[in-house]
Amino acid sequence: MPARIAALLALVATAACGSARTSPEPLPVEAGLPAAPGEYGGAVDVLHYDVELSLGAPEIQGRATLTVRPNGAAELPLDFTGMGIGAVLADGRPAGYDYARGKLTVTLPRGQGDADTDVVVEYFGTPDDGFVIRDNVHGDPVAFADNWPNRARFWLPSVDHPTDKATVSLTVHAPPEWQVIGNGALVGRPAPAAADALGGGEGRNTWRWASEVPQPTYTMVVGAADFAVESLGRAACGNAPVSPDPDGCIDVSFWAYPEDVAFARQVFDRAPEMVDFFTRTIGPYPFAKLANVQSATRFGGMENASAIFYSERAIAASRLGEGTVAHEVSHQWFGDSVTGADWTQLWLSEGFATYFGALFFEAADGLDDFRERMERSRQSYLRSGVTARPIVPADPPENLFDLLNVNNYSKGAWVLHMLRGVVGDETFFEGMRAYYERHAYGTVLTNDLRQAFEDVSGRPLDWFFDQWVFQPGYPVLESEWEMSGDGSEVVLTVRQTQSADWPTFRLPLQVRVVPGGAAGDAQDETIELTEREQMFRISVPREPANVRIDPDGWVLKG
Ligand SMILES: [Zn+2]
The missing domain is CATH 1.10.390.10 (Neutral Protease Domain 2)
Known part of the structure; x- marks a missing residue:
């Protein structure tokens, strides 16, 4: 453990003893469990997460302020596990809560009607999952959230399911040698932390990020490390409705470890071009910026909204591919926005x-x-x-x-x-x-x-x-052809020979009749398969050299 982390740990431990620790760290629930029937989709709706985190030690301290629309519900069931709880407040007053088996169920004030309620949860501990605090591939300390699919609950009290999307703002107090990335737009400049900042302000900087559009909890992240940050260019100009920038574009950047800057420049070089292509092809860029971040995620790439996290090892070993970058960039529209x-x-x-x-x-x-x-x-x-x-x-x-x-x-x-x-x-x-x-x-x-x-x-x-x-499998096609007796038609037989357990596919299918020698252009016809075996007759001027099924590869088939 690096010396400065040990020193910070001591500092944080001292500070934490001053605050009430009403519920110590319980054992966590298992990661990746599916929802129970009816577990989500209830009346209560989380509109916004305002998250404050203290980083720089194996233990984090957090204060999450959730803006909640009760819609008549008497309690707010949050996913939260493995962390200690200091306090739970609803509209500024201590609230009753039950904390067991991965749920923190907060009693909401009575008689609120449809009025929004602020629920505050103060917490502490070492996340058991979903938040990586360790040395990176080069031996330097880093901290990264890594939530997919439902591991935000290990560090953020939340309705940790994609049905309940919300906006998020992040305030992070971190050692000054760290740059901190988060969702949305940077609010102000990083500045020395206030003396009474969560976890103690001395020797730390405060970073603020905020996003004004809803996103699923599995994409709500912070990442902190000694990064080299470089802009790759402007993109989505005139087509970035939530960009805070006066030119109407977004900034596309990379945040890489200093050792890996040369490769990062290369592999992320076309990221602005990708943003422009998807903006033209799909619709306006949905978020405030796009940062490509070298990180401790367990995945090759993780499409966190406006802050994509990539495998630190793939970048350090120069084996991250542009295909992964294009995949993650397109997730900003499909996955993060839709x-x-x-x-x-x-x-x-x-x-x-x-x-x-x-x-x-x-x-x-x-x-x-x-x-x-x-x-x-x-x-x-x-x-x-x-x-x-x-x-x-x-x-x-x-x-x-x-x-x-x-x-x-x-x-x-x-x-x-x-x-x-x-x-x-x-x-x-x-x-x-x-x-x-x-x-x-x-x-x-x-x-x-x-x-x-x-x-x-x-x-x-x-x-x-x-x-x-909604059905399994794929078609396996076999075909044969012969000329009709009078030589005017190709008689084509196509069979679907896939397993009887799989569907008989309805397949609009291109057929290319290829003439022999220099006898003119190929003739394309469209047929539609609906049976396990079908015969088609195609008029031709003369006997072709070949008849090809799906010559341009439009059908997934064996
Ligand atoms: Zn993906």
């Missing part, structure tokens, strides 16, 4: 980020690059052990981390690619913009996506989403 209302809807975040990440490279680097990425996704799905399960399971898995599988990523990306193939480019991108505009800052189910595309295309699409999202 959020799945339930964890089983994860493909609405990960499938979208996988596909839109690839779309950036289609636009920037060309069709071959895009097709290689999609082919890698296809192969990873076909080789996986999850093809017998649908993307959206009927029930959540026993552990939410099990959702991080290629159904949500690779197959999800292919569902969007196939949707594009079915409705065509123009309708696809119009549908995406409509879906985004309708649900920005909100929560969605797969049916909301279907509805948006049905509205824009004027076609029923329940069959499409049902077979690809």
